[in-house]
Structure formats: structure tokens, C-alpha cells
Amino acid sequence: MIGRKNREQRTLFIAGDIEQFIPEDHILKRVDRILDLTWLREEVRECYCEDNGRPGIDPEAAVRLMLAGFFHGIVHDRKLMREAQVHLAIRWFAGYSLEDELPDHSSLSRIRQRWGVERFKKIFQRSVKACIEKGLVSGETVHIDATLIRADVSWESITERHAETVVAENEAEEDTGSNNLQARRPGRPRTREGYPKKVSMTDPDATLVTSRGDFHLEPSYKQHTSVDDKAGVIVDVDLTTGEDNEGQRLIETIDRIEDTTGRKLQQVTADASYAHARNYEELERRGIDAIIPPQRERSKEKRIPIRRFKYDGKHQVVKCPGGKILGRTGQRANGWVYSARKSDCEQCRLRERCLPETAHRRVILIVEGYEALLRARRRKLLGWDNDTQRVYGRHRFRVEGTHGEAKTQHGLRQAIRRGLVNVAIQVYLIAAVINWKRLARDGTISYPSSWHSRQVSRLIYCIVSTIQENLNLRMVQFIL
Numbered sequence: 001m002i003g004r005k006n007r008e009q010r011t012l013f014i015a016g017d018i019e020q021f022i023p024e025d026h027i028l029k030r031v032d033r034i035l036d037l038t039w040l041r042e043e044v045r046e047c048y049c050e051d052n053g054r055p056g057i058d059p060e061a062a063v064r065l066m067l068a069g070f071f072h073g074i075v076h077d078r079k080l081m082r083e084a085q086v087h088l089a090i091r092w093f094a095g096y097s098l099e100d101e102l103p104d105h106s107s108l109s110r111i112r113q114r115w116g117v118e119r120f121k122k123i124f125q126r127s128v129k130a131c132i133e134k135g136l137v138s139g140e141t142v143h144i145d146a147t148l149i150r151a152d153v154s155w156e157s158i159t160e161r162h163a164e165t166v167v168a169e170n171e172a173e174e175d176t177g178s179n180n181l182q183a184r185r186p187g188r189p190r191t192r193e194g195y196p197k198k199v200s201m202t203d204p205d206a207t208l209v210t211s212r213g214d215f216h217l218e219p220s221y222k223q224h225t226s227v228d229d230k231a232g233v234i235v236d237v238d239l240t241t242g243e244d245n246e247g248q249r250l251i252e253t254i255d256r257i258e259d260t261t262g263r264k265l266q267q268v269t270a271d272a273s274y275a276h277a278r279n280y281e282e283l284e285r286r287g288i289d290a291i292i293p294p295q296r297e298r299s300k301e302k303r304i305p306i307r308r309f310k311y312d313g314k315h316q317v318v319k320c321p322g323g324k325i326l327g328r329t330g331q332r333a334n335g336w337v338y339s340a341r342k343s344d345c346e347q348c349r350l351r352e353r354c355l356p357e358t359a360h361r362r363v364i365l366i367v368e369g370y371e372a373l374l375r376a377r378r379r380k381l382l383g384w385d386n387d388t389q390r391v392y393g394r395h396r397f398r399v400e401g402t403h404g405e406a407k408t409q410h411g412l413r414q415a416i417r418r419g420l421v422n423v424a425i426q427v428y429l430i431a432a433v434i435n436w437k438r439l440a441r442d443g444t445i446s447y448p449s450s451w452h453s454r455q456v457s458r459l460i461y462c463i464v465s466t467i468q469e470n471l472n473l474r475m476v477q478f479i480l
């Protein structure tokens with residue numbers, strides 16, 4: 001039989017706490033049991049005047065509102081506050097009753113500006129610490145990867161970088177009142193920095209990059225994420241501009257992870273963009289197993305590749321396929337230049353395959369850590385053992401899966417604000433949200449002391465409001 005709902009019957013009074021309407025397994029209820037932000041008030045105290053001005057929003061309530069938004073993938077403040085008006089769980093999580101007036105959306109922006117990025121970083125670090133205390137972090141195997149975040153800019157704002165340089169120069173001249181005509185001429189900049197390269201005028205911190213060779217460039221930021229293997233906790237997160245090379249940040253990332261966890265790393269997995277010779281060498285030196293597939297050597301114009309040259313690190317010489325010795329002739333930032341003798345190459349039978357037409361001798365660059373790179377290549381060529389393959393197999397679902405989760409469920413697909421600092425706040429809060437999700441999923445939860453005191457106050461509130469409602473009803477009956 002088809003049921004019928006009488007839409008006219010509305011409850012006149014609601015007795016008790018709004019918590020009773022939120023299911024026990026709701027994400028905000030589960031997170032509330034383990035979330036401890038009582039330290040925050042002291043942390044931000046210096047951002048507020050002690051004895052002047054209107055009382056601001058409670059710091060814990062403000063952060064809870066922001067976190068509740070990211071838990072539900074609501075990234076914009078306006079939308080979040082509109083949702084909070086009708087969303088019981090968000091109201092309850094942030095500590096607002098049904099009658100309480102919610103803060104204006106602009107207050108959340110002002111709070112972010114006032115507190116600065118470091119305080120939001122501490123919120124993330126506290127989430128890692130909570131996971132470590134609950135034994136969710138092994139600190140032995142870490143998966144590291146980077147992902148691009150689309151900047152919040154339009155295509156119309158993209159211009160060539162030298163145009164931006166000219167605008168900046170003109171503005172500087174207007175400021176100084178300079179009448180130097182030579183300096184004002186918008187000629188081609190002399191430095192490499194100023195060569196035509198696209199940049200966004202509205203968010204210059206974002207740079208044009210792509211994650212795939214067959215995809216167009218987009219103005220982006222880059223998030224560097226390190227995920228622990230045990231329970232998928234994010235132990236480190238960092239944000240740079242899109243064109244930053246993640247391979248050059250590996251060692252400093254490992255330092256930070258070891259500082260955070262207080263344990264020595266045993267294994268690191270990363271993709272081929274981290275396969276720098278220096279990284280292999282440094283990880284070897286520290287006794288960390290580098291599970292990083294080496295990149296294929298790129299050989300230009302079908303010339304004899306560098307791998308055919310035998311490097312002797314002990315005597316610092318290179319032996320070419322023609323049997324000649326190449327000695328050191330110069331130094332670069334990332335290694336040493338080795339050159340063959342002109343006379344050797346002129347008489348060599350391999351000359352056509354080894355040298356470009358215009359060159360008189362072969363010159364190669366041996367990068368720092370080249371021997372460690374050769375060992376890593378040999379290891380991969382011989383085939384990784386089962387254990388190594390198993391750990392690298394987890395790289396995809398652990399760190400790449402975390403990026404997918406952050407983008408599809410928590411609003412990391414696009415930056416919601418402009419500037420490195422503002423996007424970093426978004427990144428830290430989303431990483432903290434994911435960690436608290438992991439913690440809330442764990443069965444062995446012990447509640448913080450603040451949770452117990454909240455439960456007691458809620459119980460008292462329930463009892464008082466029930467008595468109040470009964471009294472109200474009796475008064476109504478008496479009047480009728």
C-alpha cells in the first residue's frame with residue numbers, strides 16, 4: 001500500500017540537543033570524537049587585541065567551520081555558510097545551535113589573513129602528531145609524489161612574462177619619477193628570466209605547466225605529498241609553483257619527514273621524475289632503499305649514448321667505446337665535463353656515430369651521483385625482487401589515491417584563492433582533513449579530555465531544555 005505523509009504536521013518544539021539528529025557514523029560525528037583544537041586559542045591569542053574591539057569568532061569554531069566545508073568538498077566560504085544555515089551536522093560540529101547566528105562568510109577570509117599560513121600548517125602538523133600517537137604511522141616506508149592544482153585564474157589573464165616585466169618597469173619609473181628614456185624603452189629583456197614565457201597577471205605565483213606531454217599547459221601550483229605506507233596518513237605536504245622540479249626537493253622532504261615522525265626512513269617510493277643521480281646517491285649514503293624507476297637515457301640524433309662510455313670514478317676518467325680516455329675539462333653546477341682529445345676523435349672509426357657533423361671531439365657530462373644512478377639502472381634492468389615490486393605497487397593507491405581522494409572529495413581539484421600562501425592554507429587544511437578521516441576510521445580511539453567535558457555539558461543542556469519544553473507545554477495548556 002502506498003503510504004501518505006501528512007505534510008501539515010510540524011513539530012512545534014524540539015527537545016534536546018541537535019546531536020540526536022546526526023547519525024553516529026556521520027563523518028563529522030566520528031571526527032568530533034578525535035579532534036582536539038583546544039590548543040588553538042593560545043596559538044592565535046597574539047593575533048587579537050586583549051582589551052579592545054568586538055569579540056571575534058571563536059578560533060575553534062572558525063576552524064571547525066572550515067574543516068566541515070572541506071570534509072564535504074565545499075570549498076567556497078559563501079557556499080559553506082549557506083550550507084551551514086540548513087546543515088545540522090555542520091552547525092553541531094562548529095558548536096552553533098539552531099538559534100545561533102552564523103558568522104558572515106567574509107569573517108573566515110579575514111581569519112585566514114590574520115592568522116597566516118604558519119598556523120594552518122600547525123593544524124596539519126597536529127593531525128600528523130595525533131596519527132603518530134595512535135600508531136597509524138610506521139615512519140619506515142613513505143610514498144612521495146607531486147600533483148598539479150589548477151590555479152584560480154582565467155585564460156584572459158595569461159600574458160607573456162616580458163610584458164609583465166615592462167609593466168613592472170613602467171610602474172617603478174612612475175614611482176621614482178625617472179625620466180630615463182633608455183630605461184623606459186620596452187625592448188627585449190637581456191636576462192633569461194625575462195624571455196617570453198607565459199604568466200598570469202592575476203596570480204603570478206602560478207606557472208604554466210602540464211602533467212602530460214599530450215595535454216595543453218595550464219596555470220598551476222604543485223603539491224608535494226608524502227604518505228606513510230601503514231595507514232595512508234599524509235606525513236608531509238608542501239606547495240610550490242607549478243614549474244618547480246619535484247626531483248630537487250626529495251632530500252629536504254625526507255629530512256622533514258624524519259623530523260616529524262622521529263624515525264629513520266627505510267624505504268622511499270617515487271616515480272621517475274624523482275630519478276635524479278644525486279637523489280640515488282644521497283639515499284644510498286643514508287641507507288634508504290630508493291624504489292624509484294630510473295628514467296630512460298635520452299640519446300640525441302642516434303649518437304652513441306653516454307651509457308656506452310665506461311666511467312671510472314676512482315681515477316676520475318671515462319673510457320669511450322673507441323677505447324680512448326676522456327679527462328675532466330670543466331665543471332658545471334650538477335657535475336663534471338669530460339672531453340676526448342681532438343686527435344683521438346679525428347682518427348676514430350666510430351666518429352660518424354659518435355660526433356655531430358660540426359664537432360671535433362666528444363664532450364660528455366657526468367652528473368654527480370652517476371655511479372649510484374648506474375646501479376639503480378642495473379637493478380631495474382635485472383628486475384626488482386618481489387618485495388620491491390609489492391612496495392612500489394602500493395605507491396599508486398597510497399599517494400596517487402590520496403591525491404585523487406583530495407581532488408574528488410575534498411576540493412583540491414582547483415585552487416580557490418590566489419597566491420602561494422593562500423593556496424597553501426587550502427592544501428594544509430585538506431591534508432589535515434584526510435588525516436583526521438584516517439584517524440576516525442581507526443577502531444582504537446581514545447577521546448580527548450575536551451570531548452568528555454563537551455559530552456557532560458551536552459547532557460546538562462539536554463536535561464535543562466527538556467524541562468524547559470515541558471514547562472512551556474504546560475503553560476500553553478494552561479492558557480488554552
Ligand code: SF4
Binds near residue numbers: 340344345350362
Ligand atoms: S669519436 Fe672520439 S669519443 Fe667517440 S668513440 Fe671515437 S675516440 Fe671515442
